[in-house]
Amino acid sequence: MLHTSHELMGCIAAAKMYLTDNGPIPALSATDFALCPGETAAIVGPSGCGKSTLLLLMAGLEQPTSGHLLFKGEPLRRPHREIALVLQDYGLFPWKSVRDNVELGLKIRNEPIEEDRTNELLTELDIGEKGSVYPQQLSGGQKQRVALARALILKPSLLLLDEPFAALDTLTRERLQDLVADLWGKLGFGMVVVTHNIQEAVRLGRRILVMGGTPGKVLETVENPLGCTENYRGTDIFYEMYKQVRGLLEQNG
Numbered sequence: 201m202l203h204t205s206h207e208l209m210g211c212i213a214a215a216k217m218y219l220t221d222n223g224p225i226p227a228l229s230a231t232d233f234a235l236c237p238g239e240t241a242a243i244v245g246p247s248g249c250g251k252s253t254l255l256l257l258m259a260g261l262e263q264p265t266s267g268h269l270l271f272k273g274e275p276l277r278r279p280h281r282e283i284a285l286v287l288q289d290y291g292l293f294p295w296k297s298v299r300d301n302v303e304l305g306l307k308i309r310n311e312p313i314e315e316d317r318t319n320e321l322l323t324e325l326d327i328g329e330k331g332s333v334y335p336q337q338l339s340g341g342q343k344q345r346v347a348l349a350r351a352l353i354l355k356p357s358l359l360l361l362d363e364p365f366a367a368l369d370t371l372t373r374e375r376l377q378d379l380v381a382d383l384w385g386k387l388g389f390g391m392v393v394v395t396h397n398i399q400e401a402v403r404l405g406r407r408i409l410v411m412g413g414t415p416g417k418v419l420e421t422v423e424n425p426l427g428c429t430e431n432y433r434g435t436d437i438f439y440e441m442y443k444q445v446r447g448l449l450e451q452n453g
């Protein structure tokens with residue numbers, strides 16, 4: 201694998217074994233992966249094949265048992281201020297308003313809070329009128345918009361999404377995929393999304409990593425150059441890509 205100075209994120213032969221009271225659990229085989237700035241990738245595969253583990257490594261939240269992690273050419277040993285992670289369960293604080301939830305990361309970092317920027321982002325995410333309400337007053341889709349705003353306000357160069365829309369109904373899910381694709385087009389962050397949903401992978405990942413096995417490994421990589429492109433869903437090429445990825449999952453399942 202070629203590692204260039206343009207590389208945003210890299211795993212070099214990164215393997216992960218979790219050490220538990222019941223013994224070691226091999227989660228990920230030696231994995232090579234490189235993402236350049238502004239690239240997007242999706243990771244699909246059966247439950248337990250190490251998708252989230254790979255994402256946690258990329259986030260700097262776990263360290264590999266062997267191999268290396270790089271972010272912008274430097275070893276990644278802990279969470280990095282330019283890497284944002286959004287999870288399925290939103291992770292919002294119920295006692296904080298939407299605005300306070302969104303601005304939390306800035307406060308923790310002691311960075312200035314610009315009210316206009318928060319308003320702009322909330323509007324962009326279509327929750328402009330929700331700044332003063334509390335998470336329990338929001339739908340699942342709105343909560344996930346808040347979680348996205350909280351990540352994006354930090355201006356990440358790498359956005360990691362772990363099953364971000366799994367709890368949402370199909371149409372809400374598709375609307376949020378479109379929103380993320382749109383924001384990616386405007387803001388140009390690198391993005392990796394872990395998902396069980398093949399359509400989501402095809403909609404968002406310009407490269408699709410099909411994982412499988414125990415411990416997990418990347419079995420196939422599919423190039424999907426139209427990922428994140430407007431109006432891609434519903435086209436013949438989208439459907440062909442969906443069938444290809446589905447076939448690979450079936451073949452390896």
Ligand SMILES: Nc1ncnc2c1ncn2[C@@H]1O[C@H](COP(=O)(O)OP(=O)(O)OP(=O)(O)O)[C@@H](O)[C@H]1O
Pocket residue numbers: 218219220225226227245246247248249250251252253254
């Ligand atoms: N913190 C942990 N401690 C011990 N074992 C873990 C831990 N996290 C994950 N594992 C194990 O590592 C393996 C890979 O888990 P991982 O969550 O990465 O898979 P996944 O593909 O994301 O699964 P799913 O699709 O169900 O979320 C599994 O066997 C899992 O039980």
